[in-house]
Amino acid sequence: SQKIEQNSEALNIQEGKTATLTCNYTNYSPAYLQWYRQDPGRGPVFLLLIRENEKEKRKERLKVTFDTTLKQSLFHITASQPADSATYLCALGMDTGRRALTFGSGTRLQVQP
Amino acid sequence: DAMVIQNPRYQVTQFGKPVTLSCSQTLNHNVMYWYQQKSSQAPKLLFHYYDKDFNNEADTPDNFQSRRPNTSFCFLDIRSPGLGDAAMYLCATSRGLAGGSDTQYFGPGTRLTVL
Numbered sequence: 001s002q003k004i005e006q007n008s009e010a011l012n013i014q015e016g017k018t019a020t021l022t023c024n025y026t027n028y029s030p031a032y033l034q035w036y037r038q039d040p041g042r043g044p045v046f047l048l049l050i051r052e053n054e055k056e057k058r059k060e061r062l063k064v065t066f067d068t069t070l071k072q073s074l075f076h077i078t079a080s081q082p083a084d085s086a087t088y089l090c091a092l093g094m095d096t097g098r099r100a101l102t103f104g105s106g107t108r109l110q111v112q113p
Numbered sequence: 114d115a116m117v118i119q120n121p122r123y124q125v126t127q128f129g130k131p132v133t134l135s136c137s138q139t140l141n142h143n144v145m146y147w148y149q150q151k152s153s154q155a156p157k158l159l160f161h162y163y164d165k166d167f168n169n170e171a172d173t174p175d176n177f178q179s180r181r182p183n184t185s186f187c188f189l190d191i192r193s194p195g196l197g198d199a200a201m202y203l204c205a206t207s208r209g210l211a212g213g214s215d216t217q218y219f220g221p222g223t224r225l226t227v228l
């Protein structure tokens with residue numbers, strides 16, 4: 001069955017370092033992949049989208065890579081700040097057929113000052 | 114500001130007592146979604162509307178129903194809430210774009226407690 005895996009253990013890093021979060025998937029051939037940020041008790045907020053034919057996407061301190069051979073996406077936050085502390089969800093989507101996204105359970109990032 | 118609004122933010126109901134959660138949007142988006150999210154879990158899609166076209170997920174229990182009377186509003190009805198239905202319920206919208214650019218805009222969620 002289709003599966004999306006994100007590290008369930010929290011990632012703790014020091015302020016100023018680069019945080020790298022991983023999203024792996026199996027039995028899935030997504031056309032695109034999205035990353036969302038979710039703060040406690042709030043709804044997710046869209047951050048970045050990357051398509052299957054794109055290797056890398058950047059937005060300010062954020063960078064996403066998408067490797068369809070490894071079936072993996074990496075999400076990087078450079079020069080991390082305590083305000084970046086949140087749960088980060090990846091979501092996979094298709095161009096045809098099922099319209100809705102399928103979300104992973106997210107990885108909690110804690111940036112220590 | 115254009116946004117997705119959910120009311121109430123917190124809802125307490127009794128076991129078996131019907132409850133309705135509401136969602137409204139000022140984004141004029143074609144698609145509206147309802148998700149259930151339990152602690153440390155992925156948002157689980159219950160159903161979505163593309164305009165008036167209702168799309169139910171295969172594993173959504175019959176206990177959950179939805180209505181979309183117009184573009185702006187969408188309701189989630191839980192006919193007989195059980196203890197296992199306690200969760201955060203998230204409403205989201207999207208434009209309904211083809212080609213994979215369809216990002217979702219979420220409301221703040223309604224936290225449902227079942228006593």
